[in-house]
Every structure is written in C-alpha cells, then in structure tokens.
Amino acid sequence: MIPMKERKDRKEIMNGRTIRINRVPATITAILLTIVLVYFLNFHQEERPSIYGMLRSDNKVNLRKMLIAAIQAAQRGGLEIVDVANSRQLKERSKGKTAEGVNDPFTDADGRSHCVMKQGLKRIFPRVHIFSEEDKEHCQDAHSFDLDPTVLHETAIVPDVAVTAQDVTVWVDPLDATKEFTEELYEYVTTMVCVAVAGQPVIGVIHNPFSGHTAWAWVGHSMSEYLAELHKLPRADKGSDPIITISRSHTAAAQDVTRAVFGQNVNILTAAGAGYKVLQVVANNATAYLHTSIIKKWDICAGDAILRALGGAMTTLNDESINYGPNESPVNKDGLLASLTHHGDYMERVSKYRAQHNGKLR
Structure with missing residues (x-):
C-alpha cells in the first residue's frame, strides 16, 4: 500500500487505473480561473449584467x-x-x-x-x-x-x-x-x-x-447647427405688424378670423405642413403660427419641443399646454398658437375675440 503523503504528492488510483497528478500546475490553474472570474464580474458588469441588473436596467x-x-x-x-x-x-x-x-x-x-x-x-x-x-x-x-x-x-x-x-x-x-x-x-x-x-x-x-x-433640439441641452443658424435669421421686413402663418388649405373664413384677431394690417403667410410652419416662426418669417381647428399630435409635438428649446411656446387656443402622454387622445381639438415671443399678448387678442363670439374661433 502507498503511503498517504506519497499518494498525495505523486499518484492516485481511480477505477483500477493509475494517473499522475502534478499539484503545482493545478493550483496555478485554479488561481488563474479565479482571477478571470473576478475580472469579468467586476469590470464587465455593463456588458454582462446580472439577472437582477438586467431587470432593473430594462425599465x-x-x-x-x-x-x-x-x-x-x-x-x-x-x-x-x-x-x-x-x-x-x-x-x-x-x-x-x-x-x-x-x-x-x-x-x-x-x-x-x-x-x-x-x-x-x-x-x-x-x-x-x-x-x-x-x-x-x-x-x-x-x-x-x-x-x-x-x-x-x-x-x-x-x-x-x-x-x-x-x-x-x-x-x-x-x-x-x-x-x-x-x-x-x-x-x-x-x-x-x-x-x-x-x-x-x-x-x-x-x-x-x-x-x-x-x-432638432433637446430642451435644456442642445440643438442642431442648422436650427441655430435658422434662428439667427433677421425678421422678414413686413413692418411692425405681426406675420401669422396659417394652413394654405384653410378657407377664406380662417383668414378673416386671423384679420379680426390680429388686425386688418396683419400679414398672412399661407403654408403647408405643421413642421414647415413652425420653422417659419423659428426663422422669423412669421411671428406666430395659428391653427383654429383639429390637429393631430404627431403633427405638432416636434415643433412644440423645438419652440420650447428656443424659449418659445405652443399652446391650445385655451392657453393650455398640450399633453403628449400615451393615455391622452392623439387629437388636439382646441387649436393652437405657436410663437417665439409675445405669446401672452397674442393669446390676449385670441381670448378677446372669443369672448366677443361666444368662445368660437372658426
């Protein structure tokens, strides 16, 4: 029978077969595996998060x-x-x-x-x-x-x-x-x-x-170079009277309302596309964008964010902010007014007109 210490140092008998074990390389291998495991757990948590980490970050x-x-x-x-x-x-x-x-x-x-x-x-x-x-x-x-x-x-x-x-x-x-x-x-x-x-x-x-x-704009952070350059353009030379952009598909009645609200000397810029009209306000080609009927939120949300980033505003004609949450209707039924400056003054004119016409603006 092989003495215990010699068996540990040199060989073991398993299933009737003799195999040789070198204890030093085995120890080194175990140490290296431990180091690799610790490295991945501590330094690659972002690439290989735990189950708990994945559940937490997925939200x-x-x-x-x-x-x-x-x-x-x-x-x-x-x-x-x-x-x-x-x-x-x-x-x-x-x-x-x-x-x-x-x-x-x-x-x-x-x-x-x-x-x-x-x-x-x-x-x-x-x-x-x-x-x-x-x-x-x-x-x-x-x-x-x-x-x-x-x-x-x-x-x-x-x-x-x-x-x-x-x-x-x-x-x-x-x-x-x-x-x-x-x-x-x-x-x-x-x-x-x-x-x-x-x-x-x-x-x-x-x-x-x-x-x-x-x-593009991220409110409170940054905007595209194109938007910044567009915003620097001088105001269109139309005198001191406001320039209101409205939809080219609006009827003559909508233009009449615009004149009644902002004065007979108002300049009306007819254009298409809500996105395009917001950019006319940004570029100072228009002082405000007026829409008196129903409009969908995918038409106006991007423009709303851009105006906010530039210090402007887009509200309903009730002077309320528009909610773009998932549980809200995709339809904005209360019209809108968008501007970079003088938003409060323009809303006063809208409110005065509506008071004279039983709350109607179309």
Whole structure:
C-alpha cells in the first residue's frame, strides 16, 4: 500500500487505473480561473449584467440614444420619400377629408417612411410607447438601422440621461404635407419625430428630405447647427405688424378670423405642413403660427419641443399646454398658437375675440 503523503504528492488510483497528478500546475490553474472570474464580474458588469441588473436596467431608456435614433429615423424615412418621388410611383389613394374638407391623400411614400421609422425605433426601444400617423399600415421587410452617433455635430451637448421607459412617448409623422408632396411642392414636406417624457415634449426633430436639412433640439441641452443658424435669421421686413402663418388649405373664413384677431394690417403667410410652419416662426418669417381647428399630435409635438428649446411656446387656443402622454387622445381639438415671443399678448387678442363670439374661433 502507498503511503498517504506519497499518494498525495505523486499518484492516485481511480477505477483500477493509475494517473499522475502534478499539484503545482493545478493550483496555478485554479488561481488563474479565479482571477478571470473576478475580472469579468467586476469590470464587465455593463456588458454582462446580472439577472437582477438586467431587470432593473430594462425599465430605463437613455435620452441621448433616443435623440440619435430620432434623428436617424427622420432621415431614413426621408430617403424613402425621395426614392418614391424619383420613381413617380406614388400609388396615391384617399384617406377621406380633413377637418377643413380637403382631400387627405396617402401615398406609397407615407407607408414606406412609416415602416422604416416606426420599426427602426421599436427595435431599439421596444418598451416605449410609439405612435405614428400611419399605424394602420402593415409593414413587411422594412429596412432597420443601428445607432450612429455621427448624426450629431461635434459640439452638441448630449449627456447620458436615463428616464423610466413607461414615461416616454414617441410621436412619429412619416410624411407631413402629403397633399403638397403629390403636387411636388417639396419645400413643405417633412418627416418628424418627437420624444415626450411624462407628457412633456423634450426632443423634437423636423427633417426636410429634399433639402437634406435637419432641425432638432433637446430642451435644456442642445440643438442642431442648422436650427441655430435658422434662428439667427433677421425678421422678414413686413413692418411692425405681426406675420401669422396659417394652413394654405384653410378657407377664406380662417383668414378673416386671423384679420379680426390680429388686425386688418396683419400679414398672412399661407403654408403647408405643421413642421414647415413652425420653422417659419423659428426663422422669423412669421411671428406666430395659428391653427383654429383639429390637429393631430404627431403633427405638432416636434415643433412644440423645438419652440420650447428656443424659449418659445405652443399652446391650445385655451392657453393650455398640450399633453403628449400615451393615455391622452392623439387629437388636439382646441387649436393652437405657436410663437417665439409675445405669446401672452397674442393669446390676449385670441381670448378677446372669443369672448366677443361666444368662445368660437372658426
């Protein structure tokens, strides 16, 4: 029989077979495995979180990443729109009539842009509420995208800010001003994405696919270089009277109301697309944007965020902030007034007119 200490040092008998064990390499191997395990547990927690960590982090979203994704979504949707425009295969059909009684068209560009924007955002942020104007469309084989931080300019101040996923609502307009798109009035056409937190718009993106310009802002943090340059433009030379932009699809009665509210010398700028009209206010081509009828929240949320970032305001005609939360109606029934300055003065004029006409403004 082999003595105990010699068996430990040199060999063991297992299942009738003799094997040799070298204790020194085995100890070294155990130490190395322990070091590797500690390294991964302590230094790679972000890449390999624990089950508890995954459950906890899954309830948060990063607004910096949401900004990047929102910009990319608007630009990718724009590429689809330009592609359809170049093909001249619009496949136009009608969705019915607008509140102003105007035909509300739908094209292949609306559908393709919707699928790229909605599916791309949903893949990256599966736990946030995302609403699109064309949610009834069925998407197949839509191109997706991965986050690309290079869409931000180098001087952009975009910190990592985490918020609860359930507090986030994203509003997507895949093609604003579809009627004008079918008429090849491309200056009015935009794609828009808005990120609201607890019902308040904090990130807004308005992209024109045909010029390639993207205006974006994150309230309290940063904005695109294009938006900053647009905001610096001098006021259009129209004298001291206000310039009010309204929809080109509005009836003559809407123009009469505008004159009654702001005076007979008011300058009226008719234009299409809510996104385009907000940017006219930003560029000082208009002093305010007035809409007297129903409007959808995917049309106005991005512009609301951009105006807030610039110190402006967008309210209903009851002078109330618009809530963009997931449990709210997607329809804003109370009209809107948007401006960069003198918002209170303009609202006083609106209120005075409504008091004289039993609360009506249309």
